Each structure stands twice: as C-alpha cells, then as structure tokens.
Amino acid sequence: DGGITQSPKYLFRKEGQNVTLSCEQNLNHDAMYWYRQDPGQGLRLIYYSQIVNDFQKGDIAEGYSVSREKKESFPLTVTSAQKNPTAFYLCASSTGTSGSNEQFFGPGTRLTVL
Amino acid sequence: AQSVTQPDIHITVSEGASLELRCNYSYGATPYLFWYVQSPGQGLQLLLKYFSGDTLVQGIKGFEAEFKRSQSSFNLRKPSVHWSDAAEYFCAVGNFMDTGRRALTFGSGTRLQVQP
Numbered sequence: 001d002g003g004i005t006q007s008p009k010y011l012f013r014k015e016g017q018n019v020t021l022s023c024e025q026n027l028n029h030d031a032m033y034w035y036r037q038d039p040g041q042g043l044r045l046i047y048y049s050q051i052v053n054d055f056q057k058g059d060i061a062e063g064y065s066v067s068r069e070k071k072e073s074f075p076l077t078v079t080s081a082q083k084n085p086t087a088f089y090l091c092a093s094s095t096g097t098s099g100s101n102e103q104f105f106g107p108g109t110r111l112t113v114l
Numbered sequence: 115a116q117s118v119t120q121p122d123i124h125i126t127v128s129e130g131a132s133l134e135l136r137c138n139y140s141y142g143a144t145p146y147l148f149w150y151v152q153s154p155g156q157g158l159q160l161l162l163k164y165f166s167g168d169t170l171v172q173g174i175k176g177f178e179a180e181f182k183r184s185q186s187s188f189n190l191r192k193p194s195v196h197w198s199d200a201a202e203y204f205c206a207v208g209n210f211m212d213t214g215r216r217a218l219t220f221g222s223g224t225r226l227q228v229q230p
Contacts, residue, residue, distance in 0.1 A: 004157075033217055040123065042204060042222040043158075050216060058217065090157055097216035099208030100146045100165055105157035 002027045004106035006091050011111045013078070013085065021076045021109045023091035029104070031097045032074035036060060037088040037108075046089075049074055050097050078111065086113045116141040118207050120221035127195050128229045135190040135224050137205030146208035147188040148218065149179055153201050161203075164188060175199070200228045 004025045013019045025032065031050050035043040045058030049068040063082025068074055074093075078085045089109045094101035117140040127133055139145055146165050150158040162173025169181040179190045188205060202225045206218040 031216075035220075040222060042120075043220040045217050048217045056216065088155075092158075099216075099218075101208075102148070102160055102163065103158075103218060105150075105159070107157045108155070110155070 004091060004093055004104055006089075006106040006109050008109060009107065011109055013111060013113050015113055016080045018077055018079050019111065021078070021089055021091075021111070023074045023076065023106060024072055025074075025091075025093045025104075025106075026072060027093055027104060028071070029093035029095050030071070031094045031101070032068070033092040033094075033103065034058075034064070034066065034074070034076045035090045035092065037090060043090065046076065048097070085111055087111060116145065116207050116219050118205050118219055118221035120203075120205055120224050122224045123222070124225045124227070126227040126229060129197050130194050133190075133192045133195045133199070133226070135203050135205075135226070137188045137190065137221060138186050139188065139205070139207045140186065141207055144183075147179075147181060148206040148208070149173065149177070149188075149190050150204045150206060150220075151175075151201050152204065152223075158204065161190070195226075195228055197228045197230065200226055202226070 007022045033048040034046040047066045049055040065077045091106040092103040094103045119138045148163045149161040152158045164171050164181045202223045204223045205221040208218050
C-alpha cells in the first residue's frame with residue numbers, strides 16, 4: 001500500500017539534545033512538508049521541499065533543520081535551539097506545490113521534552 | 115497573505131442531528147479550499163476540496179461543503195451526524211500564484227463532540 005510513514009510514534013527527549021524524526025513516502029511525490037501541531041493552533045508549517053536537494057523555510061523554521069537527499073525521505077531534526085519542542089509533528093507529501101495539490105499526511109510523531 | 119479562520123473551537127451535537135462547521139478565508143483571488151479530518155493522535159484525511167465550478171462539493175463520509183465567494187466562506191455540512199464523526203476538522207486554503215508560498219494554510223481547527 002502506498003502511503004507515508006513516520007517514526008517513531010512517540011519520542012522523548014532531554015533538554016539540550018537534538019532528535020531526528022523520520023518521514024518516508026512511497027507515493028512518488030515530489031513535494032514534502034513538515035508541520036507542527038499544538039492544541040488550539042492548528043498546523044503550522046516548519047519546512048517544505050519541492051524537489052530533491054531543495055527545501056524552504058516555513059513559518060516556524062527556527063530551531064529545526066531538514067534534509068532531502070532522496071525523493072522518498074524528508075527527515076526533520078529538532079535541535080536544542082528549539083525552546084519549546086513538545087508538540088505533535090506531522091509529515092505530508094503531494095505531487096506538486098501548485099496549491100491545488102492534495103496533501104497526504106502521515107500518522108504523526110509526538111515529541112515530549114523531559 | 116492568505117489566512118483561514120474557523121470561529122468555532124469546539125462544537126457538540128447530538129447523534130442524528132445536522133452539522134455545520136464554519137470556515138472563512140482571506141485571499142485575493144479564487145482560492146483552492148480543502149477540509150481535512152483528524153482523529154485523536156492520527157494524521158489528517160482529506161474530506162473534500164474545491165477548485166472551481168459547482169460551488170457545492172461532495173466529499174467522503176457524507177460530508178459536503180459550499181463555497182460562497184461573497185461571504186469568503188467554505189462551510190462544511192452533514193445532514194445527520196454519526197458518533198464516528200467525532201474528531202477535529204481543519205479547513206485549509208491554497209493557491210499561491212501571487213504569494214510565493216508553496217504550502218497550504220490551515221485554520222486552527224474545530225473539535226466536534228457527538229452526544230448519544
């Protein structure tokens with residue numbers, strides 16, 4: 001079955017540590033996205049990538065980094081510079097970035113800072 | 115800049131009752147509009163989308179939405195709610211011709227609770 005997988009489902013981090021969230025898709029989509037979800041705030045865009053080896057900052061990129069070395073993979077690193085990283089993180093992909101392209105979402109990773 | 119407002123944070127309806135979730139957008143041109151649903155702890159699933167043409171669009175799970183340009187609205191409706199419809203619903207807007215943005219803008223969501 002085609003889809004998007006995110007791992008791990010739950011992640012715990014100590015303050016000052018970097019952690020990497022995995023996102024893989026087998027939909028052959030060019031574009032991939034990372035969103036952060038906090039209660040009452042909806043989804044906020046962290047980074048997006050329109051094509052391999054290219055990515056752009058979203059609305060809340062500070063404290064995060066990404067890479068796009070393969071079409072299928074778009075990992076997100078939450079660095080120690082992110083002051084409030086506890087949140088639910090969602091990865092998505094689409095065939096393009098024209099605005100009319102439906103985004104398909106993974107099941108999410110819940111990150112908790114201890 | 116484009117924006118989406120969902121005025122109702124939380125709505126409770128009785129099972130079998132009708133439902134309307136409100137969504138207002140801000141965008142200069144004709145937007146691309148989406149409604150997504152999210153079950154607790156899960157990702158988002160597309161319910162329906164509007165690009166052009168008939169302003170009343172049908173989606174999955176018996177949902178429909180109506181685009182009203184004069185009111186900048188794209189409200190989601192369902193004639194008879196089922197207990198399984200309890201979830202969080204997100205409205206989103208796309209179309210980036212003059213903004214340079216290349217991702218959807220989401221509203222803050224409406225949490226639907228269904229009473230037996």
